[in-house]
Amino acid sequence: MSVNGKYYLIAVLLMVFLCLCEISHAMTAKEIVEKAQKSQVGESFRGAVQVETFRGDKRVSQHSLWVMGQVEKDESIMFLDFTEPEDSKGVRILCLIKLDQDPKGYMYLPATNETFPVDVLDPGTDIGGTGLSMADFRPLIPEKGETETLLKEEDVNGLPCYVVQIAAPDGKDQRLVWITKDRFDLTKLEQKTADGKIQRTMRVVEFFETKDGKRYPREEEITLPTKGVKIKVRQDNAVFGIVMPEELTDPKTFGNFKWQI
Numbered sequence: 001m002s003v004n005g006k007y008y009l010i011a012v013l014l015m016v017f018l019c020l021c022e023i024s025h026a027m028t029a030k031e032i033v034e035k036a037q038k039s040q041v042g043e044s045f046r047g048a049v050q051v052e053t054f055r056g057d058k059r060v061s062q063h064s065l066w067v068m069g070q071v072e073k074d075e076s077i078m079f080l081d082f083t084e085p086e087d088s089k090g091v092r093i094l095c096l097i098k099l100d101q102d103p104k105g106y107m108y109l110p111a112t113n114e115t116f117p118v119d120v121l122d123p124g125t126d127i128g129g130t131g132l133s134m135a136d137f138r139p140l141i142p143e144k145g146e147t148e149t150l151l152k153e154e155d156v157n158g159l160p161c162y163v164v165q166i167a168a169p170d171g172k173d174q175r176l177v178w179i180t181k182d183r184f185d186l187t188k189l190e191q192k193t194a195d196g197k198i199q200r201t202m203r204v205v206e207f208f209e210t211k212d213g214k215r216y217p218r219e220e221e222i223t224l225p226t227k228g229v230k231i232k233v234r235q236d237n238a239v240f241g242i243v244m245p246e247e248l249t250d251p252k253t254f255g256n257f258k259w260q261i
Contacts, residue, residue: 145169
């Protein structure tokens, strides 16, 4: 073999080696979703949220609520407390998510002073008359037996994203999620039935960044095509690093505990 031929062979082998290294280090769909789920690990926050619901161009409802969250490695907690309008005032939702367990949800109704369980994975569960489901507050809630498939890469609002399909274990529905490549933020979601019909979409209209460089949604737009409904969710302000009172994490006490002074 000539000298030039040897150099050519070495170059080809080097390129193959580099390609194999890149493939071996390529992230799987499951790893991408897990990174997105863990991107807020260690965070605790409290924020004031405004929810506007529209049918066509007509606004049919407007709600104000407080959202508190505590996201840890093995357990996450989400607490919602409605303040407006009057017929929703005092309604509270508690969601408890533990590793390798089905999420548990509870709703407190001040009119009856009762707490009862709710299915936080059911997209048909309406929260406080807003049209939202708990999945809208925690769209990456893990479910046992889910399978993830990396479909492609695509830009959303100028942000390079992974597009991952997450299929439910019963095969009845699936959701596509767009997760940013730089910080693993969820920026878009489509929930579909088994036959491909879109039930729900979500996109982040605006992000904001904290002082430590983390990025969170400031405004989201959720649409329910089959119902002709559009929902705008905007976070007016937020505080991070708060301590959630234990009474708000307990299904027995979260409904009546006076956390606001």
